[in-house]
Structure formats: structure tokens, C-alpha cells
Amino acid sequence: NAGVTQTPKFQVLKTGQSMTLQCAQDMNHNSMYWYRQDPGMGLRLIYYSASEGTTDKGEVPNGYNVSRLNKREFSLRLESAAPSQTSVYFCASSEALGGYQPQHFGDGTRLSIL
């Protein structure tokens, strides 16, 4: 069972470069999320997609864009990477928003920006 798959696992960028983090889930979930996790901080929501065709900003959306390509895939794009975006990025999915729907996480992308 793959669950939530993120690519790449690791990436080093130079300031100003762009890149797209990919996420795919095979659980037929409607909702998908992107978080970042920094040392000493809790996970913070960047963007989410309640269902195919919709996306909304989370707590820390600046510097990022997202695309819900289809029900399975939700990508995160850094248009012009900055050192402050060095972080571990987690994609997650859930059957639906709200209530006690658990979120299932991918194993993360470790991104360093020099």
C-alpha cells in the first residue's frame, strides 16, 4: 500500500531557482494538504485542496503555489526559492475535510535552499 507518495525525497536549490514538489495518493481521498515543518515549530499548513478543482490558502502560503491536477495529485511550486523556505515539506490527504477525518502523510521532502 503506497498511501501518499512524495517526490523528490531530497533537493538542494540555489536562491531564485524554481521547483515543483509532487504528491500523489492512492486512497481515493478527496482532500489534500501541504505542510512545512521547521525545527522548533509545529507543522504549518501552506495550502490545501478540499476536493478536486479547489485550492485554498493555509497559514503560510506566501512564496508558494499549488495545483490540484486531478483527484490523486497535488503539487506545490516554489517560483523563486528563498533560504527561508528551507524546510521539510509534508503532503497529506484525508477522505474529507472536518470532523475526525484523520490525515495520512507522505514521508516528506527535505528541501535546502542555499
Place this chain on the structure above:
Amino acid sequence: RKEVEQDPGPFNVPEGATVAFNCTYSNSASQSFFWYRQDCRKEPKLLMSVYSSGNEDGRFTAQLNRASQYISLLIRDSKLSDSATYLCVVRLNQAGTALIFGKGTTLSVSS
């Protein structure tokens, strides 16, 4: 005041010990509550949801006190494999998506 606060620890306990973690949340409109577990350099995984009546899953017991805005997790008979960071997580309302994560409490169980 931070929205979800946890004692960062670390909690260092021997195998077989009972250990309790506490968590407070600031928004009284919070509706759903969870404990997630995160191993070093791994993704968070749901440990258990926390319901108003309290709930138990094997060696793990979770309690919720809405009046005090307080959540707890009790681990009995600690195992080496319980060593991890435990994240307290709160959802602000039923319809919304905002899961607020605490920074986590680190547990180290030694033999």
C-alpha cells in the same frame, strides 16, 4: 499565547514506566482532537483521536477536558518502540480544515 502548547520534554523513562503528556489549546471553538506520533525524520502518523468521553487503545489512554481546554495522553508499560515525538493536534471547527499542531513532546524509553 500559542494555540496548542505542549511540554517539549524530553521525557526519559525506563521500560515499563507509565508516562503522561499534557497539552493545552487556546481556542474554545476547537472541535476535534488528536494525538499523532512522529519518529525521528519520519512523517507524522495518527496515534489516536481524542473524544469527549475519553478513549483507550491498548496501552494508550487519551482524555479531553473541554472546560479546561486540556488534552492528555497516558502511556502504560512503556516499550522501547514508544520512543518518538508525540504531537497534540486540534481542529478548530467541524467544517474547517485547519489542523493546528503542537510542537511535540519527545519521549525516550530506555532499557
